[in-house]
Amino acid sequence: MTGPLQIARPDLGPEEAAAVARVLGTGWVTQGPEVAAFERELAAFVGAPEAVATSSCTAALHLALVALGVGPGDEVVCPSHSFIATANAVRQCGATPVFADVDLDTFNLDPADVARRLGPRTRALLVVHQLGLPCDLEALLALARARGLPVVEDAACALGSEVLTERGWERIGRPHGDVACFSFHPRKLVTTGDGGAVTTRDAALAARLRRMRQHGMTVTDAQRHASGAVVFEAYEAPGFNYRLTDLQAAVGRVQLGRLPAALVARRALVDRYRERLDGAPEVVVPVEPPRARTNWQSFCVRLSDRCDRSQREVMEALLAAGISTRRGVMCAHLEPAYADQGPYEGLARSEQARDRGLVLPLHGGMSVDDVDRVCAALLAAAR
Ligand SMILES: Cc1ncc(COP(=O)(O)O)c(C=O)c1O
The missing domain is CATH 3.90.1150.10 (Aspartate Aminotransferase, domain 1)
Structure with a gap:
């Protein structure tokens, strides 16, 4: 490549091109078997029971916050010093981001300042693993648990990062909070062009996230297709279109291998x-x-x-x-x-x-x- 040395460059090659061509040949190009396989492989990589793919990390954060009950009138404590999507996801729920300061050596949330910002309207903590470096999860989880608050990990940049727990080194996304949200934007180590995912250990929450990412539909296209019978879906709550495509998921599977x-x-x-x-x-x-x-x-x-x-x-x-x-x-x-x-x-x-x-x-x-x-x-x- 000519021009200046770039700060980031996605590592994409013929394997990714072949994966896209393979999926194109199947005729199933969105929210189908490739997405399901990518979710399984991502969950296995981070050590989480569940992974739910989304169209971006911003979508994943929004979906996670809504699914955890964050809404108008609520406050969510998070860093201001983050990509703006962190704060925007809170505002998309109608809630207010309450900004806590960071530590200068790690660029991550200072738990003492987070403690100072908690109040009667605090509904959740949104903690960021900034630029891939895990934040002080132990201290932040302790703060949240003492008040019964859910923790959303903005792990947009942190796929492959690890934290030391009493069980040993564990990958970010296991998750350690209630959910972790990843980005597959081209600046990240694994890219699908755009894309994201939520990981969680809570199967019921994962099922809710899966419904909400696809318009609130109770039966997915894949389930109807596989059933061999006439199946009518229902829409029990308003949802979003936050689907990842199978073309993207196929690229993500190759990228995960790299x-x-x-x-x-x-x-x-x-x-x-x-x-x-x-x-x-x-x-x-x-x-x-x-x-x-x-x-x-x-x-x-x-x-x-x-x-x-x-x-x-x-x-x-x-x-x-x-x-x-x-x-x-x-x-x-x-x-x-x-x-x-x-x-x-x-x-x-x-x-x-x-x-x-x-x-x-x-x-x-x-x-x-x-x-x-x-x-x-x-x-x-x-x-
Ligand atoms: C900390 C953080 N959160 C959220 C996002 C948003 O990710 P996406 O572009 O996949 O929506 C980014 C993107 O770089 C990020 O760095």
């Missing part, structure tokens, strides 16, 4: 980033706490107080050197779409993380030499 090797390859590139950047006073390199292993979906460094260049200046210098970057994770409360929802207070670390974060290139098409080039350009720009 994931273990992709995780190893990314970790090797990150090790090289660390070798080159550790100890540089201008740049803070992300850390994995002892209880968490990230999938390194993204590598987001932070410009320290010792770097007197602005985020934009550093990004422009890198672009001039042929290297794409992105600013760190956004803050929903600073966007015009949330201006009328405030006032907001106590989100200084979220704002600092947004203003000083820098996402560097990291994908399977990169070599160690590419990493060295990025680091040399970054250190030159930041000094």
